[in-house]
Amino acid sequence: MRPGGGIERVASPLRGMVQRFAFVLLIGAALTMLVLSKTGNLGIERLRSVIFEVATPVLEVLSQPAVVANRAVDEIKELFFLRDENIRLRDENERLRQWHNVAQNLEQENAVFRSQVSARSEPQNYFVSARVIGDAGGPFIRTALVNAGAKDGLVTGLAAVTSRGLAGRVIEAGRRASRILLLTDLNSRVPVVIEGSRYRAVLEGDNSDTMHLNFLAAAAKLSAGDRVVTSGHGGVFPPGLPVGVVSSTRNGTLRVQPFVDYDRLEYVRIIRYDFPQPDEGLKGARQ
Amino acid sequence: MTQVPVGVFLIQTLRATIPGLTLLLCIFVASVPMGLPYLSDVTPFLSLMAVYYWSIYRPDLIPAVVVFLAGLLQDVLTGGPVGLLALVLVLVHGIGVSQRGVFLGKSFQVEWWGFGLVTVGAILFAWIAASIYFTTLIDSRAFLVQGMLTIAIYPLVTRLFSFAARGLRTV
Numbered sequence: 001m002r003p004g005g006g007i008e009r010v011a012s013p014l015r016g017m018v019q020r021f022a023f024v025l026l027i028g029a030a031l032t033m034l035v036l037s038k039t040g041n042l043g044i045e046r047l048r049s050v051i052f053e054v055a056t057p058v059l060e061v062l063s064q065p066a067v068v069a070n071r072a073v074d075e076i077k078e079l080f081f082l083r084d085e086n087i088r089l090r091d092e093n094e095r096l097r098q099w100h101n102v103a104q105n106l107e108q109e110n111a112v113f114r115s116q117v118s119a120r121s122e123p124q125n126y127f128v129s130a131r132v133i134g135d136a137g138g139p140f141i142r143t144a145l146v147n148a149g150a151k152d153g154l155v156t157g158l159a160a161v162t163s164r165g166l167a168g169r170v171i172e173a174g175r176r177a178s179r180i181l182l183l184t185d186l187n188s189r190v191p192v193v194i195e196g197s198r199y200r201a202v203l204e205g206d207n208s209d210t211m212h213l214n215f216l217a218a219a220a221k222l223s224a225g226d227r228v229v230t231s232g233h234g235g236v237f238p239p240g241l242p243v244g245v246v247s248s249t250r251n252g253t254l255r256v257q258p259f260v261d262y263d264r265l266e267y268v269r270i271i272r273y274d275f276p277q278p279d280e281g282l283k284g285a286r287q
Numbered sequence: 288m289t290q291v292p293v294g295v296f297l298i299q300t301l302r303a304t305i306p307g308l309t310l311l312l313c314i315f316v317a318s319v320p321m322g323l324p325y326l327s328d329v330t331p332f333l334s335l336m337a338v339y340y341w342s343i344y345r346p347d348l349i350p351a352v353v354v355f356l357a358g359l360l361q362d363v364l365t366g367g368p369v370g371l372l373a374l375v376l377v378l379v380h381g382i383g384v385s386q387r388g389v390f391l392g393k394s395f396q397v398e399w400w401g402f403g404l405v406t407v408g409a410i411l412f413a414w415i416a417a418s419i420y421f422t423t424l425i426d427s428r429a430f431l432v433q434g435m436l437t438i439a440i441y442p443l444v445t446r447l448f449s450f451a452a453r454g455l456r457t458v
Contacts, residue, residue: 019351019384026355026377033359033370038420044369051363055315059364063319070321134318134364139329139429140417143366144320172366179366186421207426265320 049174056133056177060147063133067266125238126272128152132265133177142185142207144168146268149176153272157236160268165242165259166190166230167268180268183211183243183258191234192243194220195227203228203243203256210247213254222246228256238273305451306341306349310357313337313444318364329429332437333444334361335409338376339402340448342383343390345455354380368420375409375416395442403438410434 036044078085113119130152134145144167148154154173160180161167168188172179181188188205192213201216213228226246232239247257291299313333321330334357341349358373365372382405390398414430 022351023377023381026351027374030355030358030370030374030377034368034374034416034420037369047359048363048369051360055360055364059315059318062315066319066321132320135320139433140413140421140425141365141367145318145364181366186423186425207429 049172052172052174052177052179056145056147056174059145060133060177063131067131070266126153127269128154128272129267129269130178131267135265140186140207142182142188142205142262143171144180144182144265144268146178146180146270147176148270149174149178151175152270154178154270159230159237159241159271159273161241161271162260162265162268164261165244166237167260167262167265169236170270178270182262183260184209184262190237190243191231192228193231194222194246195229197221197226200231200233201228201254209262211244211256211258213246213256216254222249222254224248238271302455303348305455306337306345307353307357309448309451310334310337310341310349310353311360314357314361314364317361329433329436331440331444332406332410332433334358334372334376335379335406335437336402336441336444337448338380339383339405340445342380343387343398344448344452346384346387348455349380351377351380351384368417371413371416371420375413378412379405379409399438399441402441406434406437410437 033044128148130146130148132144133147135143146160150173154170156170156173158170159166160169166183168180168182168185169190170178171181182205183190183203184205184207186205186207188203188211190203191200192203193200197220199217199220199222201213201220203211204214205211213222216222224246228243228246230237230239230241230243242259244256244258246254248255313336317330317333338349338354338357342354354376355373358376359369361372361376362369386401390401410430410433414425414427418425
């Protein structure tokens, strides 16, 4: 055994007492923090952001090997399917070229109409690209950490998109890293419209892989396959971002399958959207 | 106190931080996006394994304060309620330290079985606490999957811990 057994025998009852006291104290501290966190206490928020600032650089470094490994696996897969992929892309390119023509015509037509009715032009969007450096491992929250923050101009509320569509929004902006609340999270609420019929609804997450629609007009008739896009209401997201498709309309609940593949979320673009403000003076009141 | 050379003292101090470092590593690894299908939603509760393992084998090197701070770190990284995982991990640490006599010197099956019980308790507790916190009944399937996954890979992960523990014999 280890040396100093004699001292240990004398010290162990005392140590046991200290341990028990520390245990009770820490349990109390954790419970207090939970209550304070629930009430939105500023001290807890500050503690959270301090830990966040310290931990995210470590996470950024550690996430690098995972990225490299994933890329290697992808590249090997690609080598095997190079020919098929080439044929598929050629087909897709042909189709996209046609769409490009259509889009150009529509853009011109749209510009003419806009000038005729003197519509206000939509504000300009700026993008910040960021790499996903962490995802929530917990089963009760759906968030992702990205390596862009306040120094890149990120603030809370901005939309995060991938090439497929809306992924979520920034809920916490640290200096060099931020947290994205994914659409599937329990606390995610996004005002949307159904493309085509223009019915409005609120898209709600519930920690499952799909979302559901709430506050939809009773008269609305939806069918599986209808596209859902952001409405731009509420001043959170720019309008028209693709969100997902209605996947099932069974027993009253309308499920929406997101366009974004959350299993393979590697990069996101954060849209810095300058929302038109009715009055600068209202800015302070909104917070 | 006997005099120890400075070099030996330094190495021993560094070694003594190994349990804490494995706990930290578990938390970061669980947060790194692996890009594996289905695992993005539910990752095994790695930190639970580290706390349970070290509280049984080397409680002297993993004080409750360290476990508490590690729990806070995990709370912040996952973006969950601050204090929730800290609470869960400190409770598990308390159970491990007080019941370690039951597992020490017994077969691995006994240790694994104990871990199963602790995991079920910890995840049930986390589910109830999170449901109260968010004042809604959270989908329990993800918790169930996380629990099963955690128990299933415990032998694999603790194999790595036992390498570290072997190196700690002299500390």
